[in-house]
Amino acid sequence: MRTGRSWKVVLAVLTCSVVLMSASYTMLIPFLPLYLMQELGVSKADVNMWNGAIFSIAFLIGAIMAPIWGKIADRKGRKMMAVRASTGLAVTYFLGGIVTSPEQLFMVRVLQGFAAGLWAAELAIVSATVPAEKLGFSLGVMQAALTSGGVIGPLLGGILAEVFGMRASFMIAGVALFTISLIIIFFVPEPPREPGDIPNRRQTRQMDLLKEPVIRQMLILAVLVQMVILILQPIITLYVAQLRGSMDNIILIAGAVFSLGGIAASIAAPVWGRMGQKKSFGKTMYLAMGGAGICMLIQSIPNSLVLFAIMQFANGLFFAGINPSISAVLANNTKSSVRGSIFGMFFSAQQLGSMAGPLLGGTVGTYWGLKDVFIVAGIIMIITSAFVRFTRREAY
Known part of the structure; x- marks a missing residue:
């Protein structure tokens, strides 16, 4: 039931998780070309090609898979899909920190595309949980959280890479995404469904x-x-x-x-x-x-x-x-x-x-x-x- 504090708690928890998610996505952007050259042995002449391919492939796979995951979420549960996405992304970030070649990192980004869909799942949870008269405000808050994480991420990524090293930054991003999984599991209920609401x-x-x-x-x-x-x-x-x-x-x-x-x-x-x-x-x-x-x-x-x-x-x-x-x-x-x-x-x-x-x-x-x-x-x-x-x- 969308009453009292329940929807406010869900919105607050998901807002925090969106900030972590967005920061984790973007924190690797400042040093990805350097990671390719210094850690994975890519030549300066080829770094732009690899950087573009590795950066874009996750978007392509994510675009193909997102409607499929969304359909499964409607039938099986939005919370389950959110946990699947955050856990899958956490695993791919850990793998990104241990790869030894650009080809391996490319395949990790392919897996990351398959794991994507966390943002869509969280929007579905919010839209099904908050009262109709609070929908615009709630979606605005979620968008602000997404944008805030995108601003924080590159700055945080640059600092972490400088202090702990680039591979450690992948691991820290993985920890942040796994934390999101735990937050959703323990603090976010499956959104209520109306009678006959299973499509x-x-x-x-x-x-x-x-x-x-x-x-x-x-x-x-x-x-x-x-x-x-x-x-x-x-x-x-x-x-x-x-x-x-x-x-x-x-x-x-x-x-x-x-x-x-x-x-x-x-x-x-x-x-x-x-x-x-x-x-x-x-x-x-x-x-x-x-x-x-x-x-x-x-x-x-x-x-x-x-x-x-x-x-x-x-x-x-x-x-x-x-x-x-x-x-x-x-x-x-x-x-x-x-x-x-x-x-x-x-x-x-x-x-x-x-x-x-x-x-x-x-x-x-x-x-x-x-x-x-x-x-x-x-x-x-x-x-x-x-x-x-x-x-x-x-x-x-």
Whole structure:
């Protein structure tokens, strides 16, 4: 029953676990190229190829598997799927710390893709546990936790690698993920089900769910938004160096500038969630998308690193309102019995966007120019905002 403190306790516990999860995912990013060269013997000429392949393969496998795990979660239990994902990820991180070749690390990342789905399972648990009138706020809190972990992770990873070594950092990430398993096992109950809430096979067919126009639109938007969020990844360091006119301490400075968007998103996500609950998630969505698009376009203008950093923070304030709104629309337009499938598909859409974003950013930056990456990203967001504004349905 969604009463009293029970849903608040579940939300608090899952929020903490999401911070740990997100930090564990991202803490390895700063030193992965160095790990390949110094620990696994990859040559400098081949490191970019291996880094790209190893980084991307988990997204690809995760995108394929997420809807399957979501469907199983609906039939067998969301808590079980969350424990499966966190335990599986913990094991793969431990394996990542003992590999001796890039080929082995690639296979570990393949296994990591199969183990993925923790975020989708936790969204399904929250959406089935919290009261309907608190859904927007709760999803905003979860998004803030995810973003906070993403900001903390790279900084923590760099410190741990410096103090304990790169292999130890894999082990510490594994411990964090295993801790999540224990937290879920002992503190998170299986979400309540309404009478007749166990889905039949037809109810959980993804193709049938995709026939719903609202669901189809939200998943397409999820791909585009995630693509724009990660479009800067290949060029942010070079762009910051261009604005500074120097490569001195560029990794640290670029990381600090990039993290400003995450800090802003952590602050703003619950506020957007409340706004969506009171006004409408569709209105929140197109306002946030439009604001993010304008900020992206403005970021192509400054010749000052300070101004660029300010706009990076502003950008995070707007992006914070998009994914919680998409999550809420998906939850509000599906039965509780298929929430696992829906959030599995949502996660899959985000994984596809995560692959496409860096590829598009790198291509535009290489053949057009670094400033053009921001222009392309801004135009995409403004078009999506206009689409939501003028096709907005009563469903959202």
